[in-house]
Structures are given as C-alpha cells and as structure tokens.
Amino acid sequence: MKKNLVANLMNVVFLSIFLFACSLGTSKQAISIVQQNVGTYEGKSVTEYTLTNAAGMQVGIINYGGILTKIITQAKDGSYGDVLTGYEKFDGYLQKGNPYFGALIGRYANRLAKGTYTIEGIEYKAALNNNGQSLHGGLKGFDKVLWEATVLPGDSSIQLIYLSKDGEEGYPGNLKVEVVYTLTANNAIKIQYTASTDKTTVINLTNHAYFNLSAGKSPTIYDHILQIKASKFTPVDTVLIPTGALVDVKGTPMDFTSPKKIGLDLDKVVGGYDHNWVLNKADGLQEIANVYEPNSGRYLTVATTEPGLQFYSGNFLDGTLTGTKKGIVYNKHYALTLETQHFPDSPNQHGFPSTILKPGETYHQTTVYSFSTK
Numbered sequence: 001m002k003k004n005l006v007a008n009l010m011n012v013v014f015l016s017i018f019l020f021a022c023s024l025g026t027s028k029q030a031i032s033i034v035q036q037n038v039g040t041y042e043g044k045s046v047t048e049y050t051l052t053n054a055a056g057m058q059v060g061i062i063n064y065g066g067i068l069t070k071i072i073t074q075a076k077d078g079s080y081g082d083v084l085t086g087y088e089k090f091d092g093y094l095q096k097g098n099p100y101f102g103a104l105i106g107r108y109a110n111r112l113a114k115g116t117y118t119i120e121g122i123e124y125k126a127a128l129n130n131n132g133q134s135l136h137g138g139l140k141g142f143d144k145v146l147w148e149a150t151v152l153p154g155d156s157s158i159q160l161i162y163l164s165k166d167g168e169e170g171y172p173g174n175l176k177v178e179v180v181y182t183l184t185a186n187n188a189i190k191i192q193y194t195a196s197t198d199k200t201t202v203i204n205l206t207n208h209a210y211f212n213l214s215a216g217k218s219p220t221i222y223d224h225i226l227q228i229k230a231s232k233f234t235p236v237d238t239v240l241i242p243t244g245a246l247v248d249v250k251g252t253p254m255d256f257t258s259p260k261k262i263g264l265d266l267d268k269v270v271g272g273y274d275h276n277w278v279l280n281k282a283d284g285l286q287e288i289a290n291v292y293e294p295n296s297g298r299y300l301t302v303a304t305t306e307p308g309l310q311f312y313s314g315n316f317l318d319g320t321l322t323g324t325k326k327g328i329v330y331n332k333h334y335a336l337t338l339e340t341q342h343f344p345d346s347p348n349q350h351g352f353p354s355t356i357l358k359p360g361e362t363y364h365q366t367t368v369y370s371f372s373t374k
C-alpha cells in the first residue's frame with residue numbers, strides 16, 4: 001500500500017517535471033527570430049528582425065527608427081496578409097515625405113505650438129517642421145535615428161535603445177529611451193517604452209503604424225468599423241493645435257463610443273480625422289479601441305496605459321510615395337493610425353495631463369495591438 005502511494009507520488013512528480021520541461025520547450029520554439037541586413041544608414045548597417053509565432057503571425061522591426069516594417073496576420077479564410085503600410089526595400093523609408101510609416105515617435109509625439117514651451121521658467125524651442133509647428137520630434141526625430149537593437153533572452157522580444165542628447169532638436173536633458181517590442185503566442189504586439197533624463201524635459205512617445213486590415217484588398221479604410229472608448233476629444237485650430245477645450249463627442253462625427261464605419265461621417269470632418277480622443281480610462285493598461293474589417297474578418301484591439309489616442313485617417317496620403325509594398329498606391333484614406341499618447345501640445349496646455357519628466361523619475365508607456373478574426 002505504502003509502496004504504491006510512493007510510486008504514485010513519484011509518477012506525479014515525474015509527470016509534472018516532464019510537462020514543465022515540455023512547456024519550456026514549446027515556449028522556446030513558439031517564436032522564431034530571423035535577422036537580415038537590409039541596408040546601411042550613416043555608415044552603419046540596418047537590420048530587420050522578423051519574429052514569427054507558432055500561429056504564423058509575423059512582425060518585422062528595423063533598428064532605423066524602430067520601424068515596424070510588417071505585420072502579417074491571418075484572415076478568417078485562413079490566408080495571411082500584411083496589414084501595415086511600408087516599402088519593398090529599406091531605402092523607401094528614407095524618401096522625403098515618408099509619413100512616419102511604422103516608426104517610433106519622440107521626443108514629443110504630435111504637435112507643439114510654434115515649437116515653443118517653457119519648463120521651470122526657461123523657454124525652449126523645438127525644431128519646426130510642420131506649418132510653423134513642431135511635429136513628431138522635429139526635423140530628425142526618433143523615427144530617423146539608428147537604435148541599438150538586442151534580441152532579449154526568451155527570443156520573443158527585441159529591445160531598442162536610443163540616447164537622445166541634451167539639446168537635440170531643442171529638447172533639454174540627455175534622455176535614455178528603451179523600447180521593447182514583443183510578439184506573443186496569442187497574436188499580440190506589445191510595445192513597452194521607458195525613459196529617464198538628467199534634466200527636466202518633456203516627453204511623449206508613440207508608434208506610428210498605419211493599418212489597413214484588408215491587407216491591400218481594399219483601397220480605403222471607409223468600411224473599417226472603429227470603436228474608441230472616449231466620450232471627449234480635443235478640438236484643434238487650423239494648424240491642428242488643440243484649442244485647450246475638451247468637447248463631448250456625443251452628437252458629433254467624432255462619436256465612436258459604439259462601433260461605427262469610418263466612412264460614415266468622415267466627410268463631415270474638415271480635413272478628415274486627425275484628432276486626439278480623451279480616453280475613458282483609469283490608470284493602467286486598458287483596452288481603449290478596436291477596429292474590424294468585415295471582408296477579411298480581421299479584428300484589432302488596442303490597449304494602452306496612455307490618456308489619449310490620436311486617430312488619423314491617412315488624410316495626407318496622396319499616392320506619391322514610391323517603392324511601396326507590392327507597388328500599392330497609398331492614396332488618401334488608404335490606412336489609419338491609432339497613436340496612443342499624451343495629448344498634443346500638453347506642455348502649453350495646463351489643463352492637460354503633464355508630459356514633464358524630471359531627473360530621478362522613470363517614464364513608462366505600454367501599448368498592445370492584438371490581432372484576431374471574427
């Protein structure tokens with residue numbers, strides 16, 4: 001009797017060890033990473049890291065601009081397609097007018113009015129690059145620099161590090177930025193940002209991926225169905241600087257509180273959607289938006305720790321970009337961005353959540369884009 005009990009116990013122990021070892025084994029094999037040299041920039045090599053999970057989802061990341069070069073996901077019919085805009089070759093990303101496809105954006109994502117802001121009584125001027133305003137970090141933002149890339153242990157994450165020098169593009173303080181991209185077994189891309197500074201500065205980081213969930217089958221996003229969990233947005237002036245007001249979306253074309261076709265009210269918004277939504281959320285990581293493309297059945301959910309979401313309907317795409325993937329013409333409204341971030345021009349808008357980072361503090365932002373079908 002006692003012998004049997006001991007034998008049974010031993011069996012349970014061996015089985016548990018075996019199952020644990022198997023689970024380690026599968027999690028190791030679950031994501032594969034292939035590295036490929038895709039070009040050079042400022043004399044240094046540019047590498048593309050392609051992560052593939054067991055479901056066959058693929059994500060491409062390059063160390064130039066921390067750009068997401070591809071996101072290949074399954075449609076409901078089982079076929080795979082790339083839902084991101086981008087170029088056939090690395091050089092495409094260097095062309096004038098590349099609208100930040102897939103890139104990491106900083107030091108200050110979105111607009112700063114006249115590039116001017118004051119911290120602790122000192123006025124700073126960020127580089128102007130958009131109608132007399134500063135957009136997405138200035139002339140050479142984080143989207144146009146080489147990041148130091150490392151494959152992290154566990155083989156499902158790529159770490160990117162960039163040191164933005166004191167004074168770069170008109171921002172104070174040496175800022176050390178780390179971004180970790182992770183592909184998960186359940187078809188999500190997690191982006192974790194951290195940063196620290198040696199002088200008080202402003203910071204607003206995001207990723208500028210453009211999605212068309214039809215993967216090239218539909219020339220616009222009019223039939224994509226979008227939900228944004230926000231009951232207010234920040235209206236803007238003619239150069240897209242917030243007026244400072246927080247306005248109810250109810251009864252306006254900005255209302256995406258229930259899922260709505262993007263094309264439904266698009267022409268009622270002057271210039272198209274290019275606004276910041278004030279997310280209904282508490283602190284922490286929460287699902288704040290989702291997009292559904294009925295033909296492919298692809299469904300994207302967005303979760304973030306950030307207070308705002310810039311939904312941009314690709315209004316300035318005009319079909320002129322060259323070397324695009326499969327030669328697709330990226331015309332107006334071909335794709336949309338869902339940029340999780342702090343509100344535009346926060347350093348000048350005292351009613352908006354603060355974007356100040358002080359020495360000794362750590363900036364954190366996490367965003368997860370999850371793909372499925374329905």
Ligand code: BGC
Nearest residue numbers: 099100240274310312316339
């Ligand atoms: C901005 C647009 C801008 C685009 C650049 C978006 O984040 O809101 O106004 O044109 O980035 O491609």
